[in-house]
Amino acid sequence: MxxxxxxxxxxxxxxxxxxxxxxxxxxxxxxxxxxxxxxxxxxxxxxxxxxxxxxxxxxxxxxxxxxxxxxxxxxxxxxxxxxxxxxxxxxxxxxxxxxxxxxxxxxxxxxxxxxxxxxxxxxxxxxxxxxxxxxxxxxxxxxxxxxxxxxxxxxxxxxxxxxxxxxxxxxxxxxxxxxxxxxxxxxxxxxxxxxxxxxxxxxxxxxxxxxxxxxxxxxxxxxxxxAGPTFANGITKTMLHQEWAMTIEQAIEAEAQAQALCMLTEDFGRAYRAFVAKQKPVFEGN
The missing domain is CATH 3.90.226.10 (2-enoyl-CoA Hydratase; Chain A, domain 1)
Known part of the structure; x- marks a missing residue:
């Protein structure tokens, strides 16, 4: 790849x-x-x-x-x-x-x-x-x-x-x-x-x-x-920090956008293919 x-x-x-x-x-x-x-x-x-x-x-x-x-x-x-x-x-x-x-x-x-x-x-x-x-x-x-x-x-x-x-x-x-x-x-x-x-x-x-x-x-x-999905972990940290200053509605929308972005990562695809193969995913942080 x-x-x-x-x-x-x-x-x-x-x-x-x-x-x-x-x-x-x-x-x-x-x-x-x-x-x-x-x-x-x-x-x-x-x-x-x-x-x-x-x-x-x-x-x-x-x-x-x-x-x-x-x-x-x-x-x-x-x-x-x-x-x-x-x-x-x-x-x-x-x-x-x-x-x-x-x-x-x-x-x-x-x-x-x-x-x-x-x-x-x-x-x-x-x-x-x-x-x-x-x-x-x-x-x-x-x-x-x-x-x-x-x-x-x-x-x-x-x-x-x-x-x-x-x-x-x-x-x-x-x-x-x-x-x-x-x-x-x-x-x-x-x-x-x-x-x-x-x-x-x-x-x-x-x-x-x-x-x-x-x-x-x-x-x-x-x-x-x-060993986890590095990019996604960074997003989690960002949202944990930022959402204290948001309403619930703003937080839900922000998380929708953040999660959609994570779904574009190759780590997300790796996790799916590993699941299908009944294996543990090996994340690469991208």
Whole structure:
């Protein structure tokens, strides 16, 4: 069968398709294998805090993922026994108190743009959460599509505890969608830590596993999704995100158009032929 890329003008493909397996990350770990990219926040001695540099690079990388041909799922994890302790106290919080309003807005827009990029990239994002998951770390977990955690994890939207509002990086819009308005209000008004078992009971965690199984579980889940119809999965992510701002009638029409588009893919034909042959379909993402 002719590769679908043969039907695409090379100039169009060059500007809209790229491989990211060879990307050299500077401020976190990055690897790609079998369609699964793994982002590792790797400052374990400080519980993997974010810096101005890592925020900006994460924002830009998730933006590039919109054009990646070799990444179908992303796993976001922390090195060691913690996920992410939020913004680095010395490298971010200290400098922020000396900035004027225009520069502070530059920072808050940058952090918000990271969440926008995570939601806009078509790849499902799985957050693997152990230990501390606080502040901006909790936001990264929230902005992911799926979350697998451990009982010993502590997730805290602790902005209130440092004198800030809970409305940070989209928390007041997104967190209630995941766990409900009342529960989100509890966390955002108090900044208290949410234990792993409670996070699972509330639906913030999709799965709860032992710490020693966390990486394996996240990678296995990612591999399962990566083996699915990549284009269709991207459409699902887009519609899950966009339909919150639609009426039911608008959502049904949008889904009708989206599903018709998916019916034009070769993966849809592969699934039909596999069904007729009583075989499992092998999807190729086109």
């Amino acid at each position: 002719t590769d679908s890329t043969d039907r695409v003008d090379p100039a169009l493909a060059a500007g809209n398709r790229q491989a990211l397996a060879g990307y050299q990350a500077r401020h976190f770990g990055w690897r790609v294998a079998d369609g699964v990219a793994t982002v590792t926040l790797n400052r374990p001695e400080r519980k993997n805090p974010l810096t101005f540099d890592s925020y900006a690079e994460l924002r830009d990388l998730f933006g590039q993922l919109r054009y990646a041909t070799d990444v179908h799922v992303v796993v976001l994890e922390g090195a060691g026994d913690n996920f992410c302790s939020g913004g680095d106290v010395h490298e971010i919080i200290g400098p922020l108190i000396r900035l004027k309003a225009p520069e502070l807005l530059m920072f808050t827009r940058m952090t918000g743009d990271l969440v926008k990029a995570m939601r806009a990239c078509p790849q499902p994002i799985i957050a693997a959460i152990d230990g501390v998951c606080a502040g901006a770390g909790a936001i990264l977990a929230m902005a992911s599509d799926l979350r697998v955690g451990t009982a010993r994890s502590k997730t805290a939207f602790l902005f209130n505890r440092v004198g800030l509002a809970g409305c940070d990086m989209g928390a007041c819009a997104m967190l209630p969608r995941i766990i409900g308005q009342g529960r989100a209000s509890d966390l955002l008004y108090t900044g208290r830590a949410l234990p792993g078992d409670e996070a699972h009971a509330w639906g913030f965690f999709n799965r709860l596993v032992p710490p020693e199984s966390l990486g394996t579980e996240a990678q296995a889940w990612a591999a399962q999704i990566a």
